[in-house]
Amino acid sequence: MNEPNPPPAESAAPDPTFDVIPLGPDVRRAIDAMGYHHPTPVQRAVFEPAAEGRSLVVQARTGTGKTAAFGLPLVDRLVRPSGKTVQAMVLCPTRELALQVGREIELLGKFRGIKVAAIYGGASMSKQIDAIQAGAQIVVGTPGRVLDHLRQKTLDPAAIRVLVLDEADEMLSMGFARELHAILETLPKNRQGLFFSATLPPDIERLAQTHLRDPELITLSSDQVGALEVAHYVYVLREGDKIAQLIRIIEVEDPESAIIFCNTRDETQRVAEALKARGFDADWLNGDLPQNDRERVMSATREGRLRFLVATDVAARGIDISHLTHVINHDFPDTAEQYVHRTGRTGRAGRTGTAIAIVGPKDIGNLYLLRLTYKIRPIEKQLPSEGELKTRAERDLLQLFVDAFAGRAVHPDDLSLARRLLTHSDAERIVACLLRDHLGARGGDAATEAAEARRARNPLPERGAAAEPPRAAPVVRSEPSATSARPAQAERAQRREQDVRAREPKRVEVVAPAAPSRWEPPEEPDDDVPILESTRQGESRLPGITVSEPPELKTEPAFVQVFVNVGTREGVRASDLQKMLGAQGIAPEDTNGIRIRDRMTFVGVRKALLERTLAAFSGQVIGGRTVVAELARGR
Numbered sequence: 355m356n357e358p359n360p361p362p363a364e365s366a367a368p369d370p371t372f373d374v375i376p377l378g379p380d381v382r383r384a385i386d387a388m389g390y391h392h393p394t395p396v397q398r399a400v401f402e403p404a405a406e407g408r409s410l411v412v413q414a415r416t417g418t419g420k421t422a423a424f425g426l427p428l429v430d431r432l433v434r435p436s437g438k439t440v441q442a443m444v445l446c447p448t449r450e451l452a453l454q455v456g457r458e459i460e461l462l463g464k465f466r467g468i469k470v471a472a473i474y475g476g477a478s479m480s481k482q483i484d485a486i487q488a489g490a491q492i493v494v495g496t497p498g499r500v501l502d503h504l505r506q507k508t509l510d511p512a513a514i515r516v517l518v519l520d521e522a523d524e525m526l527s528m529g530f531a532r533e534l535h536a537i538l539e540t541l542p543k544n545r546q547g548l549f550f551s552a553t554l555p556p557d558i559e560r561l562a563q564t565h566l567r568d569p570e571l572i573t574l575s576s577d578q579v580g581a582l583e584v585a586h587y588v589y590v591l592r593e594g595d596k597i598a599q600l601i602r603i604i605e606v607e608d609p610e611s612a613i614i615f616c617n618t619r620d621e622t623q624r625v626a627e628a629l630k631a632r633g634f635d636a637d638w639l640n641g642d643l644p645q646n647d648r649e650r651v652m653s654a655t656r657e658g659r660l661r662f663l664v665a666t667d668v669a670a671r672g673i674d675i676s677h678l679t680h681v682i683n684h685d686f687p688d689t690a691e692q693y694v695h696r697t698g699r700t701g702r703a704g705r706t707g708t709a710i711a712i713v714g715p716k717d718i719g720n721l722y723l724l725r726l727t728y729k730i731r732p733i734e735k736q737l738p739s740e741g742e743l744k745t746r747a748e749r750d751l752l753q754l755f756v757d758a759f760a761g762r763a764v765h766p767d768d769l770s771l772a773r774r775l776l777t778h779s780d781a782e783r784i785v786a787c788l789l790r791d792h793l794g795a796r797g798g799d800a801a802t803e804a805a806e807a808r809r810a811r812n813p814l815p816e817r818g819a820a821a822e823p824p825r826a827a828p829v830v831r832s833e834p835s836a837t838s839a840r841p842a843q844a845e846r847a848q849r850r851e852q853d854v855r856a857r858e859p860k861r862v863e864v865v866a867p868a869a870p871s872r873w874e875p876p877e878e879p880d881d882d883v884p885i886l887e888s889t890r891q892g893e894s895r896l897p898g899i900t901v902s903e904p905p906e907l908k909t910e911p912a913f914v915q916v917f918v919n920v921g922t923r924e925g926v927r928a929s930d931l932q933k934m935l936g937a938q939g940i941a942p943e944d945t946n947g948i949r950i951r952d953r954m955t956f957v958g959v960r961k962a963l964l965e966r967t968l969a970a971f972s973g974q975v976i977g978g979r980t981v982v983a984e985l986a987r988g989r
Contacts, residue, residue, distance in 0.1 A: 429463035924977025
């Protein structure tokens with residue numbers, strides 16, 4: 355848009371508001387209610403020609419606001435609320451995307467009385483028929499189920515004036531070409547077509563030329579451009595356990611949230627189980643998973659309760675999760691187009707994005723083809739060394755200190771002394787001794803606790819529609835964002851701070867499954883008491899370092915420590931555990947402290963009461979997790 359008086363070079367032009375699109379008052383009211391503030395480039399480019407009835411082929415990367423791009427002209431101009439027949443059809447590659455698109459269009463047309471029916475496989479046919487007959491003006495569905503309705507004449511195509519293909523290239527690559535042609539043949543010949551695609555392979559061009567009247571091409575940004583905005587890395591694996599190397603990479607890279615792609619269904623389960631065994635929150639998604647389980651997994655991912663989603667290409671198609679920071683190719687894709695689609699799921703809305711691939715000898719040809727086709731040249735990295743793993747452990751411990759003292763008040767005199775200490779020639783040795791004294795006093799369990807805390811950290815949930823559009827704004831080279839993306843570390847630090855502030859004590863029912871809680875116990879006087887009694891006077895758990903431990907902090911010999919596999923993530927409280935012990939006749943004076951960690955708890959009890967303690971805990975259900983208790987092993 356040309357400006358008569360351009361602003362100075364150092365001041366960025368403000369993003370345009372929805373005033374630039376001539377929307378009716380009802381649709382504008384819906385836009386405001388959904389929390390949309392600025393139209394994306396694809397929304398601005400598509401509205402006018404689409405509202406005028408022209409057929410379009412739009413090339414725009416995944417996550418650029420395409421749903422609203424075709425949804426706005428549909429509800430504002432192209433669909434008549436007074437008509438009680440189906441006037442527009444939107445086809446999507448997967449049921450998840452069909453549901454998502456249907457919900458968003460319904461919100462856009464809320465104040466105009468627009469009704470939307472979502473029709474897809476795996477759901478009741480009769481309910482879908484009822485929704486169509488109830489006066490739905492827009493049908494959003496998957497090709498297979500839409501064709502079923504057309505053949506059974508439960509969907510009348512006579513009044514359909516607009517056909518939208520969302521993710522058209524995805525539908526063709528999934529093998530829906532025959533269904534698409536069959537559907538297109540049943541629709542009125544004078545209808546309008548809006549084809550949206552991240553890439554423009556020849557099949558899309560032939561489909562448009564065959565079934566659209568004088569289609570216009572609008573190219574904003576392909577997934578290739580989106581992929582170029584992402585940092586790409588490859589790890590070359592020549593031999594060894596691939597899953598073990600993946601976990602090693604994840605330990606060092608520490609993704610905030612990621613989709614991990616596998617080429618087979620069985621591999622998704624193996625990878626997810628290996629991650630869970632290591633302490634990460636992970637689940638798998640493939641074509642074998644029933645619909646209700648698919649919805650459960652996706653809900654957990656969007657709500658920030660699932661850090662790693664392990665999926666196949668087919669299962670992940672149509673999934674739009676805006677907060678992903680990483681895409682990891684555990685198995686390298688067979689085609690360059692698949693790689694582009696996979697990696698286009700991260701780095702959205704100005705966020706930083708990272709794509710990681712594990713490449714074996716058989717994948718070198720596909721990697722070379724990717725470079726030739728899309729000019730994407732991933733940076734090769736070496737598999738993490740022992741030194742890098744040691745650095746990760748040190749960073750975990752550092753973060754443990756940062757979190758522990760984040761909200762603690764500091765006396766000015768202590769700050770002054772700290773500054774003097776840091777300028778002393780022997781500062782490093784003194785700080786090292788202070789750290790060892792602190793770590794030794796914690797029973798030597800700090801390194802494990804720090805690693806557990808990092809692995810258990812989940813991403814923040816996606817913000818709702820009232821705060822942010824469901825589809826993120828694009829990163830387009832031709833229209834740079836007014837503000838650059840913050841570095842990943844700064845963004846992650848801010849999210850951690852927000853996460854900590856959001857934590858509140860929450861009481862959970864011990865005997866029934868409950869949602870995971872972010873509650874953490876308050877500081878207690880025994881916070882510095884060692885958990886296990888294996889740290890003896892003058893010994894350290896880290897080699898080469900000697901530490902003197904105050905005698906009063908040593909565990910009483912008459913007591914033993916019991917390990918319990920639940921912690922603050924499940925909403926455990928000391929009073930809950932004490933209540934279980936009481937049911938077995940174990941009084942508070944028979945215990946020697948209850949130490950609750952993020953994913954585990956240690957309970958000190960009299961040695962003579964060990965068996966009754968194990969019986970009190972084992973088999974109970976806390977926070978939806980079955981409790982396992984055992985004698986804690988010294989290190």
